[in-house]
Amino acid sequence: MLTLTSPLEMQFPSVIRFGEGTIGTLADWIKQKGYKAPFVVADDVNVARLDLLGLENVTCFGDVVPEPDIANMEKAVEAAAGCDVVIGFGGGSAMDLAKLVAVLVWQDVKFDDISGPHRALPRKVGLVQIPTTAGTGSEVGTRALVTNPETMSKVATESVHMLADLAIVDPTMTMTVPAMVTAATGVDAMAHCVEAFTSKRSHPIIDSYALQGIELVGKYLKRAVEDGADAEARTGLALAAFYGGVCLGPVNTTSGHAISYPLGTRYKLAHGIANALIFPHTLAANAPAAPEKTAKVCKALGFTGTTTPDVLAGARSFCEALGLDMRLRAHGVPEEDLASMAKEAHDIRRLLDWNPVDLSVADIEAIYRQAY
Known part of the structure; x- marks a missing residue:
């Protein structure tokens, strides 16, 4: 960092x-x-x-x-x-x-x-x-x-x-974006911020944007899902997405996006839901390497993550509370493809080389199976 x-x-x-x-x-x-x-x-x-x-x-x-x-x-x-x-x-x-x-x-x-x-x-x-x-x-x-x-x-x-x-x-x-699209794209915006925040090339300037973006999602995403006409919530999410875009330029994403990409390219899952399905798992996998930053992410999302299982459970509950079905199987992903997907994701070195934890093919397959 x-x-x-x-x-x-x-x-x-x-x-x-x-x-x-x-x-x-x-x-x-x-x-x-x-x-x-x-x-x-x-x-x-x-x-x-x-x-x-x-x-x-x-x-x-x-x-x-x-x-x-x-x-x-x-x-x-x-x-x-x-x-x-x-x-x-x-x-x-x-x-x-x-x-x-x-x-x-x-x-x-x-x-x-x-x-x-x-x-x-x-x-x-x-x-x-x-x-x-x-x-x-x-x-x-x-x-x-x-x-x-x-x-x-x-x-x-x-x-x-x-x-x-x-x-x-x-x-x-x-304002007219459906609730589930609002939820998925909001988690995507947050994932941009979180992955930049915990990246090996994170920078204090970008950290400021990233943490603000995460806090905005934690504060406003559920509100916007429940009431799409909530102008303040919609504005807060627009700003969170903007901050996420700022993070992408000089830092970019890491394992969350690398592991989610095959879901989009193979099965045409929308980018937002693909990232939402993977987000809790990579946040938890990276937690031991970035404990202080992970704790700040968890706090911004409204839960305490002191152990890796706590982080996974809290992040998954946050997404499920938005109405998202967090099982890969529910989105048409065949179980027999998980191993080949893991190899494909592992090859995305432009992102994974900056992940705080060195994830092997087996590690990525285990994430897919845990998410399945």
């Missing part, structure tokens, strides 16, 4: 507008920038409410799928031809695709030319991100993930050129 004197670079969108009603400022910003051909990347839910953006002459790719793959991304890039600003309008999948579309459109390059760290060329178009869930924090980040269907693994692309010119975080956009 890094110290306060360790160098750290943080990057944010050029403009961040946070709060109720900020969605209404988009159209004026587009006009002020002189954009004439806005292109929206959205899922099927948000396609139905494009009017909320207040834009003219807008075109849209509305076929974003959960856990998008390279083919889904390529269709979005093709549809974006002729645009001058790309707008991600949705959850993490829509915003991740918007980043990739923005650096690929008008460019004579393919995805393979930019995948990985720091390979994308400067973009030729503007980029706006508008989250409609409180989960991924993708609106504030430089990283995007899509699935390679041949390997069934997630490919991460990272570039400062995928950082938005404008991020609009308007909690009213999340």
Whole structure:
């Protein structure tokens, strides 16, 4: 773990507008920038409410799928031809695709030319991100993930050129999110914060954002699940997701996300629920290596975790109290696949190398079986 004197670079969108009603400022910003051909990347839910953006002459790719793959991304890039600003309008999948579309459109390059760290060329178009869930924090980040269907693994692309010119975080956009999606995406936001907080490369500056994000989830997530119209709770979760996105840039996630990824790539579980299913188990597995920080996480979530079994039971109870079924078997995951999933997850070294505990293939399989 890094110290306060360790160098750290943080990057944010050029403009961040946070709060109720900020969605209404988009159209004026587009006009002020002189954009004439806005292109929206959205899922099927948000396609139905494009009017909320207040834009003219807008075109849209509305076929974003959960856990998008390279083919889904390529269709979005093709549809974006002729645009001058790309707008991600949705959850993490829509915003991740918007980043990739923005650096690929008008460019004579393919995805393979930019995948990985720091390979994308400067973009030729503007980029706006508008989250409609409180989960991924993708609106504030430089990283995007899509699935390679041949390997069934997630490919991460990272570039400062995928950082938005404008991020609009308007909690009213999340008011209609169903209770179970609210629960799962909220746990995902928390997992971003927790994994960065306990990472080997955690930093005191990022720790501040991480702990605040965890506390916000502990305070507001159950309220938002029980009453989706609770404006204060929705705003608290939007801020928690934003803080989680801040944590992802310089620190990123660790074992929780690595172990959850096969659930999405193989069985198309939404990213939020995949992370929620794994969260209690990796929090407990890492507890012996980060006891003080784990105790702070547990306190923020409303329980005391003095032993590893206590941590697991408390974190699982927190998630179950949100109405989530925390059994892998309940989400269509075949038991016979757990061993191969463990090998696949163990290969995600870009995340697991920073986990506070060195998890073997057998350790990961044991986590899957415990969660099953």
